[in-house]
Amino acid sequence: MVVNQQEIPEAFLSLGLYGDEQTGLLRRFGVILNNSQVSFLVGRELEFIRQMGGESARSVSEKVLIDAAQWCANATFSGIMASPEWAQMIEPTIKSVQDRMDGLVAITNCLGWGKISSYKLDEAKQELEFTVDYSYYVDYWLKRYGKSNYPICYMWTGVAGGYMDLLLGSKVNEFTGEEVSCGAQTGGNQCVFRAKRLKKKFGLS
C-alpha cells in the first residue's frame, strides 16, 4: 500500500471532528458529517424492515437500504475525493486504481463503521472483495438478538457497490454489492463483502 494507513487516521482526527461552535455543522472532506449513535443508525433500519412487514418484506426492504447506501457512497466518496483535504493528504500518493482504493479504505476506517482489514481488487474481473472487522451492525445485533439467519450489514453492502461505481464505473449502480459472510450469522467479528459489475440484460445496457 502506498497510502499511509497510519498517518491518515491521525491527520483525519487532528482536523477536529466536532461541529462548528457557531453553526453546529461539521464540514470536512467536502461533505457535512455528523456523529450519530449506532443504536439510532442500526435501529432505524431494523425498525423500517419491521414496519414493512418483517420477514415477508425483508428482501425489498433491504434493497431500499442498500440502494440508499450505494448512492450515499457515490456522493460521499466523490465529495471526499474532490476535497482539499484529499488533495493534500492522499492524492499525491495515488498512481493507480489500487492506490485510490487504499485512500478510500484509509478514510472509511476513520468513520467508526468498523475496520476494513483486507481487500482484493481485481481490475480485470471487475470484482472487489473486502473484509470488515467489527462492523457496527454486528455487535448491535448479537447483543440484542443472538445469531442472525441472514446478513444484516446493509450500509456496508451498498458501500461495496459504491466503491466500485467510483473506481471502475461511470455512474451509480453499475456494480452491485453482496455480503457473503456476516458476523451476525457466524457470531464472530468479521464480515466479507463482494462487489461485481451488474450483468446487462439481453446484452443491453
Next chain:
Amino acid sequence: MANPMIEKLKASIAVDAARSWISVGGEEFAYHCDKFNTRIIKGLEDVLGPAKARELIMRTASQNLLEMFKSFAASTPEFQAADTAEKLTGLTECLKLLGFGAVALDKMDGSSTQARSTTSYLAEGYLENMQRWGWPVRKAPFCYDLEGYLQAAFAAATGKDLASISVTETQCRTAGADSCIFEVEVK
C-alpha cells in the same frame, strides 16, 4: 466561558483505531454524512410515506438519545445542579458538538417553546441535494431526527417522559423557509 457539560462530553470521546470504533459518553457512535442520512429518509418516505417515515425516524432518534442523555446526566453533577433552561442550553450545545446544527431556543413561554435552526444539518444536506441532484423543494418539513433530538433534550431537561413532550417542525428551509422552526409543548 467553557460549558462544563460540553467539556465533559468532549473528554468522553474515545477512539479505538484498531477497530475503527468511536465512543461518546460511553456509547458507540459513527460518522456519516448528510448524503447518507438524507437518502435514507428519502428511501423511507418513498416506501412508507412521509408521515410514517417521520414517526419512525423521530421515535428512534428520541428514544436512543434520551437514554444517552439520562446516563450522561446521572454522572454529571453540573447537569443535575442546573435549572431547566441551563440544561436545555447545555443539551443543544451537545447537539452542535455532534454536528446536528445549531438550535436557538426562542420564545420560552411556560410549557411552550419555539426553537429555531438556520443550520439543521439535514436541511443543509437536502439543500445540497436540490442543487446537485435536482431534488424538489419540499411541501413539508424534513428535519425529523432533529425533532426527535429536541424531544429527547426537553425530556432530559424537564425529567418528563417522551410522551409528555411534543415537537413539531412547522417551517423548514427545505420547503423554502428562512429557518427551521420547531414548536415544543411540554405537558
